[in-house]
Amino acid sequence: MLAYTASELYSITLMQGFAGLSLFSVLLLMALGLAIIFGQMGVVNLAHGEFMALGAYTVYLCSEIVQNHLPALAPYYFIIAVVIAFFTAGLAGLLVEWSLIRFLYKRPLDTLLATWGLSLIMQQGFRLIFGGREVTPVLPGWLMGSFKPTDGIDIPINGVFVMGLTLLLTFGVWLFMYRSHMGLQMRSTVQNRVMSGAVGINTRLVDRFTFCLGCGIAGVAGAAFTTIGSTGPDSGSRYIVDTFLVVVFGGTASLIGTIASAFGIAQAQSILEFFLEGTAGKVAVLMGIIIVLMIRPQGLFPSKIRS
Amino acid sequence: MKLKQKRMLPPKVFSPALTALATLVAGIGVLAGTLRAAEYPTDKVNTTGLAVTDTEVVVGQLHSATGTMAISETGSIQAEQLAIEQINAMGGVLGRKIKIIVEDGASDWPTFAEKAKKLLVNDKVASVFGCWTSASRKAVLPVFEKENGMLYYPTFYEGLEQSKNVIYTGQEATQQIIAGLDWMAKEKKAKTFYLIGSDYIWPRTSAKIARKHIENVLKGTVVGEEFYALGHTQFGSLINKIKLKKPDVIYAIVVGGSNVSFYKQLNAAGITSDKWNLITISVTEDEVLGIGGDNLVGFYSAMKYFQSLDNPNNKVFVEAFKKKYGEKSVIGDVTQAAYLGPWLWKMTVEKAGSFDVDKIAAASAGIEFDKAPEGYVKVHPNHHLWSKLRIGQWQTDGQARVLYGSELIEPDPFPKGYQ
Numbered sequence: 001m002l003a004y005t006a007s008e009l010y011s012i013t014l015m016q017g018f019a020g021l022s023l024f025s026v027l028l029l030m031a032l033g034l035a036i037i038f039g040q041m042g043v044v045n046l047a048h049g050e051f052m053a054l055g056a057y058t059v060y061l062c063s064e065i066v067q068n069h070l071p072a073l074a075p076y077y078f079i080i081a082v083v084i085a086f087f088t089a090g091l092a093g094l095l096v097e098w099s100l101i102r103f104l105y106k107r108p109l110d111t112l113l114a115t116w117g118l119s120l121i122m123q124q125g126f127r128l129i130f131g132g133r134e135v136t137p138v139l140p141g142w143l144m145g146s147f148k149p150t151d152g153i154d155i156p157i158n159g160v161f162v163m164g165l166t167l168l169l170t171f172g173v174w175l176f177m178y179r180s181h182m183g184l185q186m187r188s189t190v191q192n193r194v195m196s197g198a199v200g201i202n203t204r205l206v207d208r209f210t211f212c213l214g215c216g217i218a219g220v221a222g223a224a225f226t227t228i229g230s231t232g233p234d235s236g237s238r239y240i241v242d243t244f245l246v247v248v249f250g251g252t253a254s255l256i257g258t259i260a261s262a263f264g265i266a267q268a269q270s271i272l273e274f275f276l277e278g279t280a281g282k283v284a285v286l287m288g289i290i291i292v293l294m295i296r297p298q299g300l301f302p303s304k305i306r307s
Numbered sequence: 308m309k310l311k312q313k314r315m316l317p318p319k320v321f322s323p324a325l326t327a328l329a330t331l332v333a334g335i336g337v338l339a340g341t342l343r344a345a346e347y348p349t350d351k352v353n354t355t356g357l358a359v360t361d362t363e364v365v366v367g368q369l370h371s372a373t374g375t376m377a378i379s380e381t382g383s384i385q386a387e388q389l390a391i392e393q394i395n396a397m398g399g400v401l402g403r404k405i406k407i408i409v410e411d412g413a414s415d416w417p418t419f420a421e422k423a424k425k426l427l428v429n430d431k432v433a434s435v436f437g438c439w440t441s442a443s444r445k446a447v448l449p450v451f452e453k454e455n456g457m458l459y460y461p462t463f464y465e466g467l468e469q470s471k472n473v474i475y476t477g478q479e480a481t482q483q484i485i486a487g488l489d490w491m492a493k494e495k496k497a498k499t500f501y502l503i504g505s506d507y508i509w510p511r512t513s514a515k516i517a518r519k520h521i522e523n524v525l526k527g528t529v530v531g532e533e534f535y536a537l538g539h540t541q542f543g544s545l546i547n548k549i550k551l552k553k554p555d556v557i558y559a560i561v562v563g564g565s566n567v568s569f570y571k572q573l574n575a576a577g578i579t580s581d582k583w584n585l586i587t588i589s590v591t592e593d594e595v596l597g598i599g600g601d602n603l604v605g606f607y608s609a610m611k612y613f614q615s616l617d618n619p620n621n622k623v624f625v626e627a628f629k630k631k632y633g634e635k636s637v638i639g640d641v642t643q644a645a646y647l648g649p650w651l652w653k654m655t656v657e658k659a660g661s662f663d664v665d666k667i668a669a670a671s672a673g674i675e676f677d678k679a680p681e682g683y684v685k686v687h688p689n690h691h692l693w694s695k696l697r698i699g700q701w702q703t704d705g706q707a708r709v710l711y712g713s714e715l716i717e718p719d720p721f722p723k724g725y726q
Contacts, residue, residue, distance in 0.1 A: 012551050019543030026541070132377040134564050134597055144601075146575050154550075156575030159543075229540040229568035230597055234374060238538055273544035278535040279506050281544070 024266035025166035033217035049236025055085035055222030063137030089219020134232035158227035251299030367426035369437030374414025382642030459648030465512035487609030504560035580605020591639025691718030
């Protein structure tokens with residue numbers, strides 16, 4: 001080991017901490033939508049990754065339109081594009097729920113198969129419309145580069161953006177679920193569908209809305225990821241495994257669980273990648289998760305429902 | 308849906324004189340073709356049951372049109388089809404027009420092996436132009452050797468391989484890696500290197516060869532060596548490690564779609580060419596199109612071909628490529644090497660006077676092609692090409708400024724002391 005000055009070590013620790021937080025926000029953003037769908041509704045949505053890709057492609061389309069027809073909008077379009085991605089993915093979720101998912105609520109294994117088929121259809125759809133090559137939207141200038149508080153510290157701006165977005169979204173979801181009327185209806189439907197129907201809650205509508213919300217959040221996640229990497233037709237399949245990992249590890253049906261598990265996995269992976277190498281770090285994290293799940297299969301923070 | 312595709316159609320002129328002239332020329336072409344074919348009767352040029360008739364010969368194309376490698380392989384598909392179109396316009400090979408059967412390996416190595424078998428056994432193609440990653444080549448090699456097919460393989464690779472059934476039109480390690488390292492050590496006085504790559508055979512073997520050269524010949528040190536899965540996108544921890552170790556040179560062998568994330572994150576973390584040296588052997592104009600020239604500006608690539616090469620062959624080639632595939636198309640090293648494949652095959656078949664794989668394998672040594680966009684190439688008895696190495700520095704427009712060109716380097720896939 002080379003000898004480092006105290007300030008270098010301090011900078012490195014700070015940046016490593018930031019890398020961990022960055023990864024945490026990425027995982028949380030991915031998992032939030034799925035936590036709502038899988039956690040709250042028990043629907044195994046294997047097409048969740050494709051909804052993220054849909055959000056990413058929406059941002060790419062907005063970028064292309066702005067580049068070709070509205071160049072004056074170029075510095076501002078990104079935020080608008082993210083919002084559009086939310087609604088696009090949400091609308092797509094609405095369509096999917098209405099045409100496919102609502103027949104399958106009592107059949108979890110069938111939703112697994114159906115959504116997997118849906119993911120294949122969506123992937124091929126992307127391939128047909130956008131081509132097999134990966135694409136990136138043109139990112140606005142304010143998203144590039146980094147903050148340099150001191151000489152040794154470089155905080156990438158897009159990392160901060162993703163973290164900010166995640167914070168906003170998580171807070172928004174919490175506010176919605178625990179402080180709004182619709183959120184109350186959602187939670188009650190999940191806990192006891194029959195009684196909720198009996199007290200006058202339109203459970204069908206609540207289910208539809210929940211699914212849309214989950215897909216919309218996935219769309220925002222995909223839109224945020226365009227700042228980090230490129231988007232291809234099979235980008236969704238790269239996200240889906242980590243997403244399910246986070247949700248199951250945290251305990252389904254639990255927002256706190258999702259947050260805690262995303263944090264734990266992200267920090268563990270970040271630190272282990274630093275000391276071990278590349279793939280070895282990921283292997284170690286996955287082994288750790290397997291061991292924990294074997295001891296505690298219900299996840300970190302299962303919600304205590306009398307069933 | 309291609310969002311930008313401007314095709315210029317030729318003006319419609321139906322004057323009788325022009326039509327008569329066109330028919331005459333076409334007629335002569337057909338006559339010439341059939342005369343040539345008559346010179347080479349099918350039963351003489353095809354004694355092994357390949358898909359050859361008096362007027363047609365079938366070849367196969369096996370690349371990834373989909374998956375994480377599509378970003379890199381699409382150029383090869385286009386180049387090979389352009390070459391075959393040009394050869395057909397000149398009358399074809401031994402008077403026979405070339406017909407292509409196109410298969411998609413889908414960035415999945417078992418799929419490559421399966422499609423290779425289909426092309427050789429079911430379709431009985433006379434030759435296959437395909438593969439990109441070493442993993443895909445290793446997957447299909449046993450198939451080609453068992454079914455006795457011929458593969459024209461366009462990618463720069465790690466060497467340590469030689470087969471009667473493969474012609475390697477890309478550079479092997481000693482031509483690309485060693486010459487590149489020597490240039491970096493001399494120009495930048497580099498002593499410490501950080502090796503980073505994707506996790507499969509080519510980057511790992513290349514890193515091994517690079518390490519041996521750095522430690523034994525350049526007397527430098529490798530301060531880090533790491534590999535990440537293909538498709539990996541989170542490089543935060545790695546970038547922190549690079550900043551910690553402060554290598555003189557970052558030697559990057561990241562492949563495919565991961566390049567986009569890697570260079571974007573490097574740029575965002577402040578690792579730019581004003582303070583850092585980075586040389587890569589896996590980024591060509593195709594990857595820069597996806598990464599964005601701004602993220603790479605000032606970094607170096609070691610390749611035998613760059614689109615900006617200034618020679619008459621290249622001007623003609625770039626123009627023809629852009630005419631067929633659009634003004635915005637880019638041409639990387641592998642694309643050019645893929646373009647060489649059909650031409651070398653045509654010349655070898657004509658020299659051997661036969662399509663039989665055994666005959667063209669034997670006739671390959673010594674074939675010279677001076678119309679290559681990279682300049683001049685010659686096939687070595689070990690089925691690799693003599694070629695030059697160039698160092699290019701990336702500019703914001705996605706093109707490379709060529710800073711250095713070596714002499715012709717003899718291919719040596721089994722260099723002593725590097726295994």
